[in-house]
Amino acid sequence: MRKAKSIALGVALALGATVASGVMAATTLENVMEKGRLQCGVTTGLPGFSQPDEKGNWTGIDVDTCRAMAAAIFGDPKAVDFTPLTAKERFTALQSGEIDVLSRNTTWTLTRDVSLGLNFAGVNYYDGQGFLVSKDIGVNDAAELDGATVCIQAGTTTELNLADYFRAKSMEFKPIVFDTSEQTVQGFAAGRCDVLTSDRSQLAALRSKLADPSSAKILPNTISKEPLGPVVRQGDDQWFNIVKWVLSVQINAEELGVTSSNADDMLKSDNPSIQRLLGTDGDMGAKLGLPADFGYKVVSLVGNYGEIYDRNVGPDTPLGLDRGINALWNDGGILYAPPVR
Numbered sequence: 001m002r003k004a005k006s007i008a009l010g011v012a013l014a015l016g017a018t019v020a021s022g023v024m025a026a027t028t029l030e031n032v033m034e035k036g037r038l039q040c041g042v043t044t045g046l047p048g049f050s051q052p053d054e055k056g057n058w059t060g061i062d063v064d065t066c067r068a069m070a071a072a073i074f075g076d077p078k079a080v081d082f083t084p085l086t087a088k089e090r091f092t093a094l095q096s097g098e099i100d101v102l103s104r105n106t107t108w109t110l111t112r113d114v115s116l117g118l119n120f121a122g123v124n125y126y127d128g129q130g131f132l133v134s135k136d137i138g139v140n141d142a143a144e145l146d147g148a149t150v151c152i153q154a155g156t157t158t159e160l161n162l163a164d165y166f167r168a169k170s171m172e173f174k175p176i177v178f179d180t181s182e183q184t185v186q187g188f189a190a191g192r193c194d195v196l197t198s199d200r201s202q203l204a205a206l207r208s209k210l211a212d213p214s215s216a217k218i219l220p221n222t223i224s225k226e227p228l229g230p231v232v233r234q235g236d237d238q239w240f241n242i243v244k245w246v247l248s249v250q251i252n253a254e255e256l257g258v259t260s261s262n263a264d265d266m267l268k269s270d271n272p273s274i275q276r277l278l279g280t281d282g283d284m285g286a287k288l289g290l291p292a293d294f295g296y297k298v299v300s301l302v303g304n305y306g307e308i309y310d311r312n313v314g315p316d317t318p319l320g321l322d323r324g325i326n327a328l329w330n331d332g333g334i335l336y337a338p339p340v341r
Contacts, residue, residue, distance in 0.1 A: 031100070036074070039083060040101055041090055041094060041102040042082050043062070044085070044086060048318075064302055065247065066080050066230075067302050072291075101243055103231075105201075106231055108229055125229070126226075129161050130203055131218070132198075145194070146173075148194040148195050149193040152178070153181050161223055185209050204313075205313075208318040250303070252273075263299045273341070278295050279291070295340065
C-alpha cells in the first residue's frame with residue numbers, strides 16, 4: 001500500500017511540475033490556428049505530387065492534401081505554406097516542428113511508423129517501385145538488368161528495395177546516388193546510368209521532364225509495395241485524427257458522388273451519410289475540434305479524391321496515369337475509407 005501511495009504521489013507531483021513549468025505545450029491545431037497558416041512539407045519538385053510553377057504556385061496530389069486540411073481548419077485552401085524538402089531532410093523537419101505535416105510521397109513502413117516518433121495518417125496514393133529505361137537499350141523486363149548502372153535517390157525505401165530485388169535474382173548492379181529526384185532524371189538523361197528506379201508514379205513524372213519522353217519506357221515489373229501518404233508527429237492524437245479524417249472525407253465524398261461542383265446542392269440531400277459528411281447533421285466536426293461543415297469546405301473548395309487524382313496525375317495530364325488500384329474499392333481498386341458516422 002505504501003508503495004502504491006508513493007507512486008501515486010510521484011505521478012501527481014510530476015504532473016504538477018509539468019503544468020507549473022509550462023511544459024504542457026499547445027496542441028498542433030492550436031499552434032496552426034494561432035499562426036493562421038498550415039506549414040506543409042513537400043518535395044523539391046515532382047510533377048503530379050508537389051511541384052511549383054514559375055510563379056511559385058504549388059500543385060499536385062500531396063499539395064491538395066494540405067490544401068484540404070487548410071480548407072477544413074480555416075475555410076481557406078490557400079492558408080498553407082509549402083516547405084520543399086529532400087528525402088533526407090523530410091523526417092527531421094517534421095520531428096523538429098519546422099512543419100506541421102509532411103505530405104511528400106512518403107512510403108509507410110513499420111520502421112518509419114514506430115522508430116521515428118511519427119504517425120502515418122493514411123494513404124493518398126498506392127504505388128510500387130519500378131524501372132525506367134531508354135528504349136534504345138532493348139530491355140523489356142527487369143530480369144534483363146544484370147550488371148546495370150542504376151540512378152537512385154538517397155534516403156528512400158527505393159535503395160533498400162533495389163538491393164533486395166537484385167540479391168534475390170542473383171544479379172549485380174552499380175548504384176549512382178543523387179540527393180533529389182530532379183538530379184536522378186538529369187543523370188539518366190545525361191547517360192550516367194542505364195536505369196532510373198523509383199515509385200512508378202514518380203517515374204511517370206520524371207519521364208515527363210525528359211526532352212523526349214517517348215524515348216524512355218517504364219518496364220512492366222513492380223518490385224515493392226509503396227503506400228504513400230501524409231505523416232504527423234506522434235503524441236497529438238487530435239492532429240493525427242484531423243489529418244486522417246480530412247483524407248477519409250475526400251475518399252468518402254467520391255464514393256457518395258459529392259463533388260466540388262455539386263456540393264452546394266448536396267447540402268439538401270436526405271442521405272444520412274451525405275448529411276454527416278457535409279455537416280448538415282451530427283457533430284462530426286466538433287469531435288475533431290473543427291467547424292461543423294469542415295467536410296463541406298474540403299469538398300467544395302478542393303474536391304473529392306477522384307477530382308484531385310484526375311487533375312494532377314490522371315489520363316488527361318502529362319503523367320497519364322489510370323486509376324488502377326487507386327480506384328475505389330467498389331470500382332475495381334483498393335481505395336477504401338472508414339465511414340463518417
